[in-house]
Amino acid sequence: MKKIFLIASAAAMAASMPALAKPEKGGGGDGPQAPSHGNKGQKAPGGHSGGGRVKVQRTTEFKPQRMEHKPTKSADRQVRQERKAFKADHKQMAPARQDRQEWRGRGDGRAQRVAYDHDRRDRDGWDRDDWNNDHAGIGCPPGLAKKHNGCLPPGQARKSFAVGDQLRSDWYRDYNVPLSYRSFYSDSPEYYYRYDDNGYIYRVNRQSNLVSGLIPLLGGGFGVGQMLPAGYGAYNVPIQYRDTYYDRSDAYYRYGDNAIYQVDPQSQMIESVVALLTGNSMGVGQVLPTGYDAYNLPLQYRDQYYDNDDYNYRYSDGNIYQVDPQTQVIEAIISALL
Amino acid sequence: MSNRVILILAVSAIMTAGCQQSDEANQSVTGNVQGTNAKAGEVPKGSIGQALAGSNEHSTLVQAVKAAGLEATLAGSQPYTLFAPNNAAFGKLPGGSADELMKSESKARLTALITNHLVPGVVTNEDLSRAIERGGGKTQLATMGGSTLTISKEGNALVVTDAKGGKARVKGAETLQSNGVVHSVDGILSSG
Structure with missing residues (x-):
């Protein structure tokens, strides 16, 4: 219904x-129907x-x-905005904490506290790991704690640049495209490619340093046959999909990386991708x-x-x-x- | 025949002619340039996934969808418009690339490729024609993968231009299914 x-x-x-x-x-003379x-x-x-x-x-x-927000020229401002957004997001996620702790308690050993160095500070003077672990509440999935996007997995994080923006040279001096993509996105006389650790590769015009293209990497941590990444213990499907995709005894549904995944409740294995989202x-x-x-x-x-x-x-x-x-x-x- | 009958016949003829003219006018405005499998008033059964599986021309794409783990998506309840590269399109990829794509280590890249051919909602040939007309000759579609496709017409044929400027043509009639529509294309669309 x-x-x-x-x-x-x-x-x-x-x-x-x-x-x-x-x-x-309309009347019969209208031409083609549905x-x-x-x-x-x-x-x-x-x-x-x-x-x-x-x-x-x-x-x-x-x-x-x-x-x-349009991506700003100031990296610092960008980070502050992301931090604000991150806090807002995680306020909403707080009620799910109990779920997650129960899930951790099943003893599968996958939800580990990330070891972090209290003394490591970035250029803003923030101890990122402190922020990530304290403010997250849920704990950052391994591999994401170091990123300044507040534990958001690739695809969910905001794009750092839009097409037409000027790339900040101090951000992307080195060719840092993930290994498995290098044969397809390799620097050329006309363009160079840079990765922002948030799941987006940027194609940049060498002459102008303007971003001319944007390649989002899907499936950063998710894939059929893989285990659901740590930190996704709670039901988090967007509201408009909840009547269609709700947790049952034989299937759980989790949202991440612009997709909805069907997960086996016992093994936490991703069984299929049931829907894709634009993320717009x-x-x-x-x-x-x-x-x-x-x-x-x-x-x-x-x-x-x-x-x-x-x-x-x-x-x-x-x-x-x-x-x-x-x-x-x-x-x-x-x-x-x- | 009595005068009245002649009059009735004449009026009927004029009215019918008027209706035909308006139908033709509608077709020239809306014109299904590629044709459709949809019958008026019917909601098609079967999913996009099923349509692909039943097609002789899309076996490579079916393989790709399986390798990327997206069969449930194309067989599910959410609506998509798929620009489906036919086997010839995959054949145009540089030697060995198609096989490379199907390997498990290429899954993320394959997923990105497939989602670059997928558009949210149901955009029929007719919707495209109208949008192209409104847009003065072209219209843009946002893909699930995040890039933009530009659709235009060359003569009666629909042409899809990808973010890199590569072109593919829509071939044959569209296939309207329960969860969207499939437009077969003769090229792979790049995201950038």
């Missing part, structure tokens, strides 16, 4: 649910009557999300990211949410986004649970 929720205050939900009604279908039925940029000849159009209530009640940051008040020009709703939603002069609809990562056609600003999020 399909359930459609508005991500908004409960009041907005209660107010708007009764208002949602299926529109009348799947193209919903994709009309303008009124079709002899098309929908005025009263039938579905209008999702503009959810002005809640604050637009913070605009995604899309919130109310933000401009739709590049690459969502085309109408892309799954067929079963096209009758209800179709492009018109007032609203466009775009699907991404389990949600339907209502977008202003002129400004491309996201006005509302409809959580689509398939």
Whole structure:
């Protein structure tokens, strides 16, 4: 059974649910039916009557999300922002701590405290390992403690640079692309490649030092047949997917690295990748990211949410986004649970 | 025949002609350039994964999907648009590369390659045509892998340009399935 929720205050939900009604279908002369039925940029000849159009209530009640920050020129500022974001993230994760401790207690020995050197300080004067281990609460998975992204695995960490940005030369003097990728991303007269330890390789124009391309490395710590990395004991599937992917006695679901994994509860082995996410940051008040020009709703939603002069609809990562056609600003999020 | 019957027939003929004209007008605006397997009003059964498995032209891709551990994704409930490289596309990779990709140590790279052909949601030929028209000749699609594909038309054919400028053509009709749509392409799309 399909359930459609508005991500908004409960009041907005209660107010708007009764208002949602299926529109009348256009007359027979409209030409091709579903799947193209919903994709009309303008009124079709002899098309929908005025009263039938579905209008999702503009959810002005809640604050637009913070605009995604453009990567800054200052490495220090970037780190401070990441630290803030990290703390916010981990506040939410705190309730799961009990879960994780129970999981550790099963004696599989994989969740080890990372040994760290209290005296190692970086250029900000922070003892990174202290920060990582104290603030994490969950403990950093081995191999991530040293990174300044606060224990976030590759793919979930914010990109350090966007295409068009100037690469800071003091960050990436040395060719540091991971070994298994070197044959494919090797420095050339025109470009050089640098890795940011966050799961992204950057292709940089040698003349201008401007980032001309970005290669995200998926599956950094995750893969079918591998053990779930340490630190993923708690159920952490994004909300819009929770009705579809919930823990059962024969399967657990964990989110990481822009994917949802099915995990064997006993062995902690990753059995399959059940869904992929774009990881694009899309919130109310933000401009739709590049690459969502085309109408892309799954067929079963096209009758209800179709492009018109007032609203466009775009699907991404389990949600339907209502977008202003002129400004491309996201006005509302409809959580689509398939 | 009575005058009234002639009148009714004449009016019917005019109305029918009008309808046909509007259908043609619609087709020229929306035009499924590559055709589709979808029948009006039907929700297709079978997943993208099943469509690929049943195709003679995509056995290498099926192998790649298995090697990357993504079969459950393409057979699952979440909607994707897949630009599926056919066997010939893999054949164009420099000697031995296709085999190298299938090895377990290449899994991350293979996953990155596959996700660069995967777009969120369901973008049909018709959706692409409309977007291309709105965009003055091209439209951009964000892939699951993080890069951008540019879709344009050359004549009636859809052309996909990847982030590196490489081009591939969409071949044949689209295949609409329960969890998305497959567009077969004759080249591998690079992310950068």
